[in-house]
Amino acid sequence: MAKNLPIVPTAKPGSMAETPAGSTWREKRPVLMNCTCLEVTLYCPDGALSIVEGKVSLDLNLCKGCGICANECKDGGIQMVPEYTGAQGVFPVKGEE
């Protein structure tokens, strides 16, 4: 008695990751120095941090620049740097002010 359901518009699984809007809001971006604490990937709200071959890896397309990873990394292995720097930028770089 299987009935064919009408075809309704449905979203493709995970399709928001193809056009992430959040990365355009970013004021600061994380830079991986030598982060060894893998737990930090579980604190990322956006799935931008993942473990690749036993190391933390970052996908900047997904990152909104919240800074949780830099705050939670125990050995200070992640640092936040201003997104816009230099002559065109709005945030001054340390030492160039």
Added chain:
Amino acid sequence: MTLRIEDLPKEELFGQGNGGCKACGAAIAGRQAMKVLGERTIITIPASCMATLGGNNQKTAWKIPFYHTLFEMAPAVSSGIRAALEIQGVNDVNVVSWGGDAGSADIGFQALTGAAERNEHMIHVCYDNEMYMNTGGQQSSQTPLYALTSNDHIGKPVKKKNMLAIMEAHGLDYVASASIAYPFDLMEKFQNALANPGFSYIHILAPCYRGWQIPGEKTIEFARLAVESGLWELFEVKKGVRTRTHEPSLIPVADYLLPQGRFKNISKKAVEEIQTSITKYYGRGDK
């Protein structure tokens, strides 16, 4: 069942490209939970931040079936999904309803208590940011005493409703509290809930940095301070046996309360009263 980070699945079933604010506590809770729930899961979400950040129009951040239900009925919809699966003989699917504090404790409570009473085979998750953040931060029954909200200028005059005690009183086989700052504790509780063939209730404290008026990067830090100060107890009740899963270090509650903008009106006397009650609670040896 001790989890290790190496054993967790690499696949991101939720979170990538989500439409939430930066530093969203709810998104962190969703990601951590999906690591355990796995791809054979159907989730229903009532009107909440979690629903809006999960997708709009032809896009979704979920890789599992996700139903955006009306506000007061996520556990009821999940009950129906479970019934439909049972009648088709599908037994390997986890059915989850995931509400905010309004969708669980206030507007959504009648559907929740009904599903709990019928002991439906499902998990209900309440991700608690302690106010109605999706509509602009109004006061909820889960807002703690003295906290400022957008529709109140002196702070909440009454206590937070104890949802965990209410759900425990339904006589459920699994009730647990969790925090996004303790991901392994949270994920083990989801494993326990999956092993329970009846109704399970998990209440997650997931801070919202905008509502709590804290810096975004400190979302996890404040979730941890809430636990370590003793104000949010991590425990589980398995078949009536209550176990505390994390023993807090009991830092002064002032370290948790005072840096938050929502507690800027709190008086010294009030902080002392909270401290006294916390010390008394943990000192009475209820474990």
